[in-house]
Amino acid sequence: MQFEAxxxxxxxxxxxxxxxxxxxxxEIRLDPLTGRTARIxxxxxxxxxxxxxxxxxxxxxxxxxxxxxxxxxxxxxxxRDIIPEGRLTSDDLVLFPNLAPYDSLSAxxxxxxxxxxxxxxxxxxxxxxxxxxxxxxxxxLNALKHPESVYHLINWNxxxxxxxxxxxxxxxxxxxxxxxxxxxxxxxxxxxxxxxHKSNYWDDLVTEESAADKRYLGKIGRTTWLSAFAPMGVAGxxxxxxxRANVTLDLxxxxxxxxxxxxxxxxxxxxxxxxxxxxxxxxxxxxxxAATRFRMLLSPRTFFNQALGTPDVGALRNLYNETLCMAFPxxxxxxxxxxxx
Ligand SMILES: [Zn+2]
Numbered sequence: 001m002q003f004e005a006x007x008x009x010x011x012x013x014x015x016x017x018x019x020x021x022x023x024x025x026x027e028i029r030l031d032p033l034t035g036r037t038a039r040i041x042x043x044x045x046x047x048x049x050x051x052x053x054x055x056x057x058x059x060x061x062x063x064x065x066x067x068x069x070x071x072x073x074x075x076x077x078x079x080r081d082i083i084p085e086g087r088l089t090s091d092d093l094v095l096f097p098n099l100a101p102y103d104s105l106s107a108x109x110x111x112x113x114x115x116x117x118x119x120x121x122x123x124x125x126x127x128x129x130x131x132x133x134x135x136x137x138x139x140x141l142n143a144l145k146h147p148e149s150v151y152h153l154i155n156w157n158x159x160x161x162x163x164x165x166x167x168x169x170x171x172x173x174x175x176x177x178x179x180x181x182x183x184x185x186x187x188x189x190x191x192x193x194x195x196x197h198k199s200n201y202w203d204d205l206v207t208e209e210s211a212a213d214k215r216y217l218g219k220i221g222r223t224t225w226l227s228a229f230a231p232m233g234v235a236g237x238x239x240x241x242x243x244r245a246n247v248t249l250d251l252x253x254x255x256x257x258x259x260x261x262x263x264x265x266x267x268x269x270x271x272x273x274x275x276x277x278x279x280x281x282x283x284x285x286x287x288x289x290a291a292t293r294f295r296m297l298l299s300p301r302t303f304f305n306q307a308l309g310t311p312d313v314g315a316l317r318n319l320y321n322e323t324l325c326m327a328f329p330x331x332x333x334x335x336x337x338x339x340x341x
Contacts, residue, residue: 048274218340
């Protein structure tokens, strides 16, 4: 397995220091599986001022469709042949069809009745409960042998910079036979790796990264936590790999709790940096496929300019799909690791 990085240098002259020469380093990294490139550049101290949450959140509960006084009146229901109860519930968590579906079996699961949950108050128990409700949905679809019940995906956009249009915490929960781009590329690349090396890429990654201990964060139950070598997020990505699990339905209640526990560890460290938005996605493999493993990716999100609402995704990422991370993943790892110990 190769962890390939190419160092670059930019030379500039500083007029405020008598045209003194300044050399700014940057790096292009190749993802060891797909060869996808990620730029480590635009270096800054990973510290963002926190906004006035009262201003962001204040008043938004008055029209929130997911707040308890509205949710059961205005959210749609599944047809009886899909979900006989119409919606699935678990205490105050509710799962219902997504009004803007990504695919034919597309749902939203609210994470309870509380309108705003600050990042520091997110608990593992709360996340695990949300994952558990999504699993109930996936199990029902699977029992129906629905043709779209192939890949069972959870996406979480937490707070506006992540792409969320609502403050009220909720998961995007969907099943599809059509793999999203990156999952398709990784699945194909993992198969190529398997054919070449006669071993599972993800298992090998866990072995190599655990031994090298540069990007290793820890192990919780059978889940290994790593800082991604070629991250997509501006403040690094956290990768969780569940040993011996391939598909989402392979996850046990213990796995869901362990995944949730690791997320909370990472969020504690990111909260200290001032990060208060993130994306989280499930990356399941295929059933009976020795080349795949279940992964979960957590990627912090921020604004490049809070006052202007400038997103951290510009032309480079949007049209070239080229990513940038504003610190070396190994340095970010050092900031996160104490939370996993
Ligand atoms: Zn709400």
